[in-house]
Amino acid sequence: MPDLILHDYAFSANCYKIRLAASLLGLTLKDRVEYDVLKGETRTPEYLSKVNANGRIPVLQIGDDTFLPESGAACHYLADGTDLIPTDRLQHAQVLQWMFFEQYSFEPYAGTLRFWLAKKGIETLTAEQKESIPEKRKQGEAALAIMDDHLSTRKFFVADKLTVADVALYAYAHVSPQGGFDLSKFPNVQAWCERITQQPGYIALD
């Protein structure tokens, strides 16, 4: 494995996915380069030209010259060939199913509300942003309900063992109360979150 450097924002649970996946796999990140997204540090000309043209964080740097954006892609790179990605064709696709679900149907709601309420502060939001909170709450709760129902008969999301799908979903689920979500409504999600913390190599979001 080449040297790994994480272009990082400590608060971001998308960034945490990569730190958690690496730790669960026993991999050491050589460095973490911290950016303050509130100060626009991922939108500078240098960042856009060198690290990620999409201006987003995280990016996993692999060796000197390879930059891999998208948390799900970076987790897949780290976990490829390990127990965190099933070799079975259908199970591999199901892992990706939940990772796409997370990015499309959960993170835009749970992640945005956490960022707004726990980082920016509700007093900084525009009128439109404030008005959008109930709909984001509804969508985030709908995603948590789907996760809770799925976990009613399973210990983990796919193949009844820990995979990168769990890593991806855990990141924003376990801190969703910071965005105003009540996890006591989703007891299977709560129990699964507890289960994740008991995995060898688990690290908390710092």
Next chain:
Amino acid sequence: MPDLILHDYAFSANCYKIRLAASLLGLTLKDRVEYDVLKGETRTPEYLSKVNANGRIPVLQIGDDTFLPESGAACHYLADGTDLIPTDRLQHAQVLQWMFFEQYSFEPYAGTLRFWLAKKGIETLTAEQKESIPEKRKQGEAALAIMDDHLSTRKFFVADKLTVADVALYAYAHVSPQGGFDLSKFPNVQAWCERITQQPGYIALD
């Protein structure tokens, strides 16, 4: 390969990704089951309990009892072990990078505007929806600009050959003019779209 049934909505370019991937791979879908999302046919109790708890389309049914939601996961299932998914660890992750980019940074803008303007009709939109059009236009154009720049030195998105990343990005890119995007501003995207149509097994969105 078990029998494949696509739970489908003909207008949806997310559904088209699966039809296109199957055709490029020479796979035959045994059946297409059509749903009218405007009539709520993917939100019925039966659909939610049997096909997809998330109430979304497409879903790839594999055999009698396995239902795989998320277009990217379904494309990965179909293409696993074929030339459309590189075996190289980094290239495989880069394919997923662009598929996550598509779902997070492109489809929510290009897909929504196409659905609103070409299917629902602008006269049916709420005031909030109409007000959100300029921002969605800006975000969609930003994604097209990133794609255009990436394609300035490449024929395809990853590994200089056709992969499921191209299938995923092509779906909404080639019909983005239906959502009011001007592809003449993105000549590398235009040339790449033309290149896709020349691939053996290509089928148009019907």
